[in-house]
Amino acid sequence: MKFKVVCGLCLAMLCSTSAWAAAQAKPLSDELCPRPAVGSLVTDPADLRSAHGELKLDLQIRNVREPGGPVRYCYTTPDGAQAPTLHLHPGDHVVLRLHDKLQDIDPAAAAIEKAICTARPRKTANACESGAMTAVSTNLHFHGMSMPPQCRQDEVLKTSVQPDSDGGVFEYRFQVPKDEAPGLYWYHPHIHGFSARQVQGGASGAMIIEGMERAIPETAGLPERVLVIRDQELLHPKAPPSKSEPVMPKSLVESDGDALNNGMGFGKPAKDLSINYVPVPYPNYEPAVIRMKPGRRQLWRVLNASSVTYLNLALLFDKKPQNVRIAAIDGVPMRRKGREALLQADHVVLPPGSRAEFIVEGPPASVQALLVTRAVHTGPAGENDPNRTLAIVEADSRAAGPDVVLPPAHGPFPLQKGPSLRDLSPVRTRRFFFSEQPSNPKDTNSPVEFYITEEGHKPRVFNPNDPIPNVVARQGDVEDWIIENRSNELHAFHVHQIHFLVMDTDGRPVDEPFLRDTVNVPYARGTQLSYPSVRIRMDFRDPNAVGTFVYHCHLLEHEDGGMMGTIQVLARSAR
Numbered sequence: 001m002k003f004k005v006v007c008g009l010c011l012a013m014l015c016s017t018s019a020w021a022a023a024q025a026k027p028l029s030d031e032l033c034p035r036p037a038v039g040s041l042v043t044d045p046a047d048l049r050s051a052h053g054e055l056k057l058d059l060q061i062r063n064v065r066e067p068g069g070p071v072r073y074c075y076t077t078p079d080g081a082q083a084p085t086l087h088l089h090p091g092d093h094v095v096l097r098l099h100d101k102l103q104d105i106d107p108a109a110a111a112i113e114k115a116i117c118t119a120r121p122r123k124t125a126n127a128c129e130s131g132a133m134t135a136v137s138t139n140l141h142f143h144g145m146s147m148p149p150q151c152r153q154d155e156v157l158k159t160s161v162q163p164d165s166d167g168g169v170f171e172y173r174f175q176v177p178k179d180e181a182p183g184l185y186w187y188h189p190h191i192h193g194f195s196a197r198q199v200q201g202g203a204s205g206a207m208i209i210e211g212m213e214r215a216i217p218e219t220a221g222l223p224e225r226v227l228v229i230r231d232q233e234l235l236h237p238k239a240p241p242s243k244s245e246p247v248m249p250k251s252l253v254e255s256d257g258d259a260l261n262n263g264m265g266f267g268k269p270a271k272d273l274s275i276n277y278v279p280v281p282y283p284n285y286e287p288a289v290i291r292m293k294p295g296r297r298q299l300w301r302v303l304n305a306s307s308v309t310y311l312n313l314a315l316l317f318d319k320k321p322q323n324v325r326i327a328a329i330d331g332v333p334m335r336r337k338g339r340e341a342l343l344q345a346d347h348v349v350l351p352p353g354s355r356a357e358f359i360v361e362g363p364p365a366s367v368q369a370l371l372v373t374r375a376v377h378t379g380p381a382g383e384n385d386p387n388r389t390l391a392i393v394e395a396d397s398r399a400a401g402p403d404v405v406l407p408p409a410h411g412p413f414p415l416q417k418g419p420s421l422r423d424l425s426p427v428r429t430r431r432f433f434f435s436e437q438p439s440n441p442k443d444t445n446s447p448v449e450f451y452i453t454e455e456g457h458k459p460r461v462f463n464p465n466d467p468i469p470n471v472v473a474r475q476g477d478v479e480d481w482i483i484e485n486r487s488n489e490l491h492a493f494h495v496h497q498i499h500f501l502v503m504d505t506d507g508r509p510v511d512e513p514f515l516r517d518t519v520n521v522p523y524a525r526g527t528q529l530s531y532p533s534v535r536i537r538m539d540f541r542d543p544n545a546v547g548t549f550v551y552h553c554h555l556l557e558h559e560d561g562g563m564m565g566t567i568q569v570l571a572r573s574a575r
Contacts, residue, residue, distance in 0.1 A: 047087055086207045098139075127159060196307045271308065291394045318368055329516060475541070475570065
């Protein structure tokens with residue numbers, strides 16, 4: 001269900017005018033944020049690597065409006081590479097100069113800004129304190145990283161860059177934590193009210209912390225392929241479904257045009273998908289092309305950078321699901337003592353924001369191989385995420401391999417010291433619940449408000465102007481959080497700065513040999529005696545967690561619509 005701006009949200013936001021941008025807007029250029037043609041060969045993003053413990057780079061965020069269509073967003077390097085993958089090592093120093101080149105050209109974004117700017121405008125020359133939320137504001141969130149929530153590192157509540165402040169250039173300076181787990185992370189903008197617009201437009205890129213071959217020796221020497229799956233507005237929203245699909249009842253459509261979940265696995269999707277920007281559009285889903293040498297193994301690093309779309313990935317050989325060996329989830333390698341570390345699975349479910357890294361084997365030359373996403377039942381009020389093909393996996397003995405190959409194993413990854421998170425006793429247990437309701441309870445067609453609420457408190461839309469955090473914890477503590485879903489659509493819980501361990505689902509123990517930063521919470525059904533829930537063990541022991549940061553639903557339309565809260569972690573010495 002898509003977020004619509006409501007008056008109650010207007011007074012809660014910090015904002016500033018961006019009317020200057022309209023006067024400076026440049027004509028449409030096809031050279032901005034280019035996209036491959038439908039059916040193109042999937043190529044890996046450009047790679048930027050640290051050297052001698054340092055990575056310096058410049059990234060521009062740009063946007064361009066398609067004629068009569070949506071606005072595309074992208075990150076580009078000075079030489080024009082789009083959405084580069086950043087390769088870093090634990091302990092590396094990063095200097096990233098972000099250039100805000102956004103134009104005020106998105107009518108939908110302008111409407112949001114107009115609504116939220118009914119409050120007294122506030123904007124300072126200091127991007128660290130600006131808090132501005134406009135159609136041309138931006139910042140960066142390094143999703144999954146355990147960096148401190150401080151300006152120029154990974155702070156998103158106040159940090160806001162504008163094209164007219166300091167030449168539109170803002171410098172991020174941080175050190176990758178020396179104990180950061182090797183794996184796949186990502187970067188994207190996190191301006192409240194506009195996150196969904198910018199991410200759905202394509203503003204996202206992958207980050208890799210090197211060292212997977214040390215944590216998972218089976219990956220040593222393997223070619224790696226980075227696959228970033230994004231969603232976007234439908235290219236053909238008025239097209240009837242493909243004739244190859246079963247006849248479906250007329251699609252239910254929200255007032256904003258998104259197709260509601262029909263529970264059948266077919267029909268019009270809420271959003272189109274792309275794979276490394278190669279579009280796979282409704283209704284025929286002409287697949288992208290991935291070429292592999294027959295029988296060769298590769299490590300696929302897959303990021304669900306969608307704004308609202310769930311993925312249920314499977315690799316099919318002649319329509320038969322194949323097992324893949326999962327090495328890591330959400331940037332955290334599998335760690336099992338005394339038995340096979342890698343998990344074998346014939347499908348991988350990824351909520352928006354989540355990542356999976358797994359070993360695949362190229363198909364035999366005579367086999368038809370497909371990468372597909374199966375239908376995800378998102379609930380009666382959720383978006384429609386039907387079955388669709390993403391790519392043909394062509395077996396070709398002449399296929400060029402990926403440019404990046406993991407090094408050979410060179411010493412084991414340091415083992416965790418002390419007891420595992422599972423064996424620690426939480427100092428407290430908190431309960432939260434997802435919920436939503438029409439802004440006018442007497443009018444079911446009124447705009448929807450989204451909430452995430454701690455038990456005992458009244459649900460309210462997130463207020464970024466509220467100086468009082470929703471939750472206060474202390475560095476060194478371990479807490480259990482029980483997250484319920486009292487709505488009839490899926491939500492994905494995400495928290496910044498830390499990872500957590502899933503302990504149980506609906507009271508049933510879960511034994512996962514990895515930590516997550518994003519987890520799905522099933523939707524409520526009227527036939528259940530209790531609300532669906534997950535219990536997660538939150539780890540506030542890392543000193544980098546000290547500060548104020550956010551937790552929210554990672555369906556970004558829900559986050560922008562108010563389904564977010566703040567947590568303040570006090571230093572151990574604080575009284």
